[in-house]
Amino acid sequence: MNTPDTTAIELRGVTKVYGSGDSVVHALDGVDLRIEAGEFVAIMGASGSGKSTCMNVIGCLDEPTAGQYLFHGVDVTALDADQRARLRRAYLGFVFQSFNLLARTSALENVELPLHYRKVPAAERRERALAALRLVGLEDRAKHTPAELSGGQQQRVAIARALVCEPKLLLADEPTGNLDSSRTEEIMRLLVELNKTRGLTIVMVTHEPEVATYVSRVVTFRDGRIVSDHPQSEAST
Secondary structure: OOOOOOEEEEEEEEEEEEOOHHHOEEEEEEEEEEEEOOOEEEEEOOOOOOHHHHHHHHOOOOOOOEEEEEEOOEEHHHOOHHHHHHHHHHHEEEEEOOOOOOOOOOHHHHHHHHHHHOOOOHHHHHHHHHHHHHHOOOHHHOOOOHHHOOHHHHHHHHHHHHHOOOOOEEEEEOOOOOOOHHHHHHHHHHHHHHHHHHOOEEEEEOOOHHHHOOOOEEEEEEOOEEEEEEEHHHHOO
16 A cells, blocks of 8 residues: 555546536536655646646645545645645746746746746755756856746756755646657656666656657546556556
């Protein structure tokens, strides 16, 4: 039996309902999902399948209407808004399809930003941000602005920014959606390396089957429910 020490995420009968009456939408309909620490999981499904809603619940960006969400054994559904925000800042990192970098700010300053909000001293911010850029292979681009970087490099900066606070969980929402095939491969290889060498738990939403080939497990949603959940070796056969 799994223990809270090895289970990063557990959803128990999670439901998310929007609207009411004739316009009610069950974005999630009784979802049960367990993700172990150190897994690299892709969440897939058509538009409106519930995959993004599931990501938002896991990321503490949205609350379930019913059910229970446990994060490393902590009942997130029992936390108030401030407690969820603290959990999100302390333990979660986010990477999005849009890089969301500040345009007139250097790569180093973009990566430092989460530490600035935490009031980390300037010297420590710089040291940790440089270490994060080194981790993604961009230390030599620290002074470059986003306009001076390729799309793949910009996404690497975004990943470094997500990692600088040393999260337990990295949530990636269509992280290669704005990249060409060669840059997509670059980013996916980086995520695989982070997962394997650092043991980082990664949950990624994607609609691209070729991107999902890099992960260890694929969970597919349809109409707010999980319709398949397989290790990648099974999912790709």
